Structures are given as C-alpha cells and as structure tokens.
Amino acid sequence: MNVDRSPYRLIAWLLIPGAGLLGxxxxxxxxxxxxxxxxxxxxxxxxxxxxxxxxxxxxLLAGLIVIAVVAIPLLIFFVLQKMQQQQAIAIxxxxxxxxxxxxxQLDGHYASLLLAIQPILQRQVxxxxxxxxxxxxxxxxxxxxxxxxxxxxxxxxxxxxxxNATGDGIWEWGAEKNVWYFSPRWKQMLGYxxxxxxxxxxxxxxxxHPDDVxxxxxxxxxxxxxxxxxxxxxxxxxxxxxxxxxxxxxMLSRAVxxxxxxxxxxxxxxxxxxxxxxxxxxxELSCAKEAAEEAVNQLxxxxxxxIESEKLAALGALVAGVAHEVxxxxxxxxxxxxTLNSESQQVLSLVEAGHLKKNDLQQYxxxxxxxxxxxxxxxxxxxxxxxxxxxxxxxxxxxxxxEFDLGLYLDEILxxxxxSLKHTPHQIELACPAGLFVHTYPSAFTQIxxxxxxxxxxxxxxxxxxxxxxxxxxxQGTDRVEVRFMDNGVGIAPSVRAKVFEPFYTxxxxxxxxxxxxxxxxxxxxxQLKGMISIEETPGGGASFVIVFxxxx
Numbered sequence: 001m002n003v004d005r006s007p008y009r010l011i012a013w014l015l016i017p018g019a020g021l022l023g024x025x026x027x028x029x030x031x032x033x034x035x036x037x038x039x040x041x042x043x044x045x046x047x048x049x050x051x052x053x054x055x056x057x058x059x060l061l062a063g064l065i066v067i068a069v070v071a072i073p074l075l076i077f078f079v080l081q082k083m084q085q086q087q088a089i090a091i092x093x094x095x096x097x098x099x100x101x102x103x104x105q106l107d108g109h110y111a112s113l114l115l116a117i118q119p120i121l122q123r124q125v126x127x128x129x130x131x132x133x134x135x136x137x138x139x140x141x142x143x144x145x146x147x148x149x150x151x152x153x154x155x156x157x158x159x160x161x162x163x164n165a166t167g168d169g170i171w172e173w174g175a176e177k178n179v180w181y182f183s184p185r186w187k188q189m190l191g192y193x194x195x196x197x198x199x200x201x202x203x204x205x206x207x208x209h210p211d212d213v214x215x216x217x218x219x220x221x222x223x224x225x226x227x228x229x230x231x232x233x234x235x236x237x238x239x240x241x242x243x244x245x246x247x248x249x250x251m252l253s254r255a256v257x258x259x260x261x262x263x264x265x266x267x268x269x270x271x272x273x274x275x276x277x278x279x280x281x282x283x284e285l286s287c288a289k290e291a292a293e294e295a296v297n298q299l300x301x302x303x304x305x306x307i308e309s310e311k312l313a314a315l316g317a318l319v320a321g322v323a324h325e326v327x328x329x330x331x332x333x334x335x336x337x338x339t340l341n342s343e344s345q346q347v348l349s350l351v352e353a354g355h356l357k358k359n360d361l362q363q364y365x366x367x368x369x370x371x372x373x374x375x376x377x378x379x380x381x382x383x384x385x386x387x388x389x390x391x392x393x394x395x396x397x398x399x400x401x402x403e404f405d406l407g408l409y410l411d412e413i414l415x416x417x418x419x420s421l422k423h424t425p426h427q428i429e430l431a432c433p434a435g436l437f438v439h440t441y442p443s444a445f446t447q448i449x450x451x452x453x454x455x456x457x458x459x460x461x462x463x464x465x466x467x468x469x470x471x472x473x474x475x476q477g478t479d480r481v482e483v484r485f486m487d488n489g490v491g492i493a494p495s496v497r498a499k500v501f502e503p504f505y506t507x508x509x510x511x512x513x514x515x516x517x518x519x520x521x522x523x524x525x526x527x528q529l530k531g532m533i534s535i536e537e538t539p540g541g542g543a544s545f546v547i548v549f550x551x552x553x
Contacts, residue, residue: 191244329378460489
C-alpha cells in the first residue's frame with residue numbers, strides 16, 4: 001500500500017525547529033542561572049542577565065505555545081484523516097456492492113451520502129475488477145512472453161551448437177539494402193579472423209577462383225530472379241576459394257531464400273562447407289576404382305587365357321587318350337587284315353598251281369570270315385571313338401549354344417575319359433533320365449566333368465581304394481536341371497571346403513595340382529551356364545558337388 005507522507009513531513013518541519021528552539025532556551029536559561037548563583041557578576045551585570053533570562057523564558061513559553069496550539073492539533077488531524085481514508089478504502093468494495101435498501105438503513109447523514117456516491121463507487125469497483133482482470137491477463141501474457149523468449153534463446157543456443165558441431169560457415173544477403181553477413185566460422189574456414197574480412201559482397205567473389213566467379217554469379221543471379229512465393233528451391237554451388245595461406249579450398253554452398261507474397265527476394269541465408277578433403281578422397285577413390293577395374297579386366301583376360309589353356313590341355317589329354325584307345329582296335333584290325341592277306345596269297349598260289357583242294361578253300365573261307373568280322377568290329381569301335389572325340393573337340397573349341405540330349409552327351413564325355421581311367425581301379429556311373437534335352441553350352445559340360453573327374457582322382461581316393469563316382473541328373477520342375485557329382489572318397493574338410501573354388505588354392509601343391517581346376521568349374525557354372533554350384537557331404541563319406549542350372553538359356 002502506498003502511503004502519502006507529505007503531512008508527516010510538514011509536522012516534522014514544525015516540530016523540529018520548535019524543539020530545537022526550546023532546547024536552546026533551556027540550555028541558555030540554566031547557564032545564566034549558574035552564573036548568577038556563583039556571584040561572579042557585578043550588580044548591573046546580574047540585572048542584565050536576569051532580563052535575558054526573562055526573555056528566554058518568554059521564548060520558551062512561545063515555543064511551547066506553538067507546539068501545543070499548531071503542531072499537536074495538526075498531527076491529530078492528519079492521523080484522524082488517514083484513519084478515515086483507510087476505513088473508506090476498506091468499505092468501498094462492500095458499499096459499492098451493497099443494495100440501495102440496505103444503504104438507506106444506515107444512520108444519519110452517512111445514508112444520504114452513500115446513496116449519492118453509491119453509483120460512483122459501483123463504477124469504481126467495476127473498474128477496479130476490470131483492472132485486476134487485465135492485470136492478471138497482462139501477467140499471464142508477460143509470463144508467456146518470457147517463456148517464449150526463454151525457448152527462443154534455448155533454440156538459438158541449440159542451433160548455434162549444431163552449426164558449430166557441423167563446422168559450416170553461415171552467410172546471409174539482405175536484398176533490400178544489399179547487406180552481406182559472414183559468420184566468424186565462415187571467415188575462420190579461410191584462415192581469417194572476424195575483423196580481417198569486411199562483410200561485403202565483393203569479399204565473396206574476391207576470394208573465389210577466377211574460373212569459378214562467372215559460373216557462380218550466373219547461378220546466384222538465376223536463383224534470386226525466380227518470382228514465385230511458393231518456390232522451395234535450394235541454391236547449391238561448388239567452387240574454389242583461396243585460403244589466407246594461399247592454397248585453394250573446395251567449398252560447397254547451399255542456401256534458401258525468404259520471399260514475400262509476390263515472390264520477391266527478401267533475404268538469402270546459406271551454409272558453406274569445406275569439402276576439399278572429400279573431393280580429394282573422391283578423386284583418389286576414382287583413380288583407385290579405375291586401377292581396380294583395369295586390374296579386374298587384366299585378371300579376366302588372364303583367366304580366359306588360363307581357361308583356354310586348360311581347354312587345350314584337356315583336349316591334348318583327350319587326343320592322347322583317344323589315340324591310345326583307337327590304336328587297339330586299329331591294331332587288331334590291321335593284324336586280321338594282314339592274316340587275311342597272307343592266307344589269300346597262299347590260296348592264290350594253290351589256284352595258279354592247280355593244287356587247290358576243297359579243304360584248303362573251306363579253311364581259307366573260315367579264316368577270311370573271322371578276319372573280316374574282326375576288322376569290321378574293331379573298325380566300328382575306332383569310328384565310334386573318333387566320332388565322340390570329334391563331337392567333344394568341336395564343342396570344346398566353340399562357344400555356341402545348341403540343344404542336345406544331356407544324357408547322351410555326358411555318356412560321350414565319359415567314354416572319352418575311359419583311357420585315363422583304364423589303369424585305375426575307379427569306376428564312373430551315370431544316372432540320367434532319357435530324352436532330357438537342354439539348350440545351353442555343351443562345351444561347358446565337357447570342361448566341368450573333366451575337371452571334376454580329375455579333381456576326384458587327385459584328392460578323393462586313397463591309393464589302395466576302389467573309388468566310385470556317380471553322376472546323377474534330375475530335372476527340377478520344367479525349367480531347371482540338377483547334376484550331382486558324388487564320390488565315396490575321403491571327403492572335404494570344412495576348412496578346405498570354404499576355399500575349394502578360390503583360384504590357385506590346392507592341397508596337392510607340387511603333386512600335380514595347379515589350384516585352377518575347381519575355380520574354372522565355378523566360373524563355367526556361374527558365368528556360362530548361369531547356374532549355382534555348392535558342396536555337400538554324402539552319406540557314408542565322400543563329397544558331393546551339386547550343380548543347378550536353367551534348362552534353357
């Protein structure tokens with residue numbers, strides 16, 4: 001509550017001088033009385049002093065009168081007035097809300113007075129209530145503003161921390177007054193302190209590489225000339241800027257525009273990132289990628305050469321085996337032909353001498369018939385071997401897709417491998433449904449079966465073991481074929497199984513294993529037949545290579 005202290009100040013100004021004057025008069029009176037009592041003055045002086053004392057007593061009485069007559073009533077008046085004001089203030093809300101009939105019941109002149117001022121009091125009470133309500137609303141609004149301000153400061157702090165964490169520099173251009181701003185971090189990225197670079201547009205372009213100025217200026221001009229208030233476009237440019245120490249840095253700048261309802265630019269705010277190391281790493285990665293691609297191409301070329309050499313080596317082994325196999329029936333046929341020729345010469349001599357007998361002719365005819373049968377049978381065997389060799393050699397040296405009976409073709413491959421198995425205790429069995437036609441590369445099967453057989457001969461069987469290889473072919477649905485190459489050998493260890501198809505991996509280094517056979521098999525199945533190959537264990541030991549490929553390419 002505010003208290004009016006002006007009356008009290010007035011009373012104080014009246015009482016303090018009066019009390020001071022009264023005190024001085026008392027002091028002087030007692031001092032003069034002491035002098036008179038001591039008798040240190042003459043008669044005239046004593047008389048004068050007595051007159052002075054009387055004057056002082058008069059002044060003292062005057063001061064007391066002033067205090068009694070003026071100050072004390074004035075003080076009592078102000079105290080009573082203040083009490084009435086406080087009582088009035090206390091009852092104003094009550095009187096302002098009191099019905100008129102209750103006011104009339106009050107005693108004396110208070111009733112008429114209150115009836116007269118009651119409308120005023122009611123308006124004042126209503127005004128006070130409205131002011132209190134507005135004060136409460138204002139206080140709530142002020143609290144809300146303070147909360148918003150606090151949230152805004154926290155948000156600004158978070159954004160500041162986030163920008164500092166990203167390491168980006170901030171720049172802003174005000175279109176109305178052409179005012180530029182570059183953040184301290186923006187300048188720090190280029191090696192400058194905040195006060196070393198002016199916030200001017202020319203600062204931006206002076207530090208930019210001359211070859212990039214025209215392009216960036218054109219992009220920025222096109223960006224700010226867009227007149228679309230709903231345009232949510234992003235300005236993005238990559239350029240070079242010179243560091244304070246002289247080196248060139250690659251910068252990536254992104255910005256958005258604030259536009260009015262008509263699409264005019266109000267301001268542009270952007271963030272600038274130093275991507276020098278990223279671009280350098282990208283360039284190095286690109287070079288490394290090109291080098292890797294070149295190495296892969298060279299590796300593929302070498303791999304193709306290896307495959308071709310393996311094909312030629314397999315073809316050479318096939319030629320040697322077929323030549324050895326053909327040599328036997330041809331030798332028998334040659335022996336039979338030689339015997340028949342000798343017998344024919346003897347019969348001819350007997351005929352010319354006229355000594356040919358019936359028994360001689362019958363014996364010659366029997367020998368001729370047996371020799372002819374031997375010649376025909378073994379010539380047919382030789383012809384069959386030559387036909388198989390011809391088919392396989394043609395397919396192995398060509399990369400042509402054709403349709404063929406898979407069972408018959410696998411049988412021809414196994415026939416060509418018989419010479420290499422002739423001096424071993426091992427056997428190969430083929431189980432394939434008749435009439436299973438496929439449309440794919442036949443040459444791939446020749447190489448795959450040949451490599452799988454050679455791998456089994458080298459790794460699967462113990463020296464004194466009678467090995468058995470089973471090739472089982474089944475059709476899966478209408479569009480896929482499965483070929484299982486199974487043996488009853490020692491199997492494949494898990495540690496070796498994971499590396500079987502790796503190039504140059506072998507467990508028989510120096511014993512005839514090059515480490516390329518199974519890698520070639522994998523490449524032929526995956527790349528040429530468009531299939532898959534996996535390794536499984538067979539019941540009772542051994543290994544099983546499972547090849548699944550599409551029936552028609």
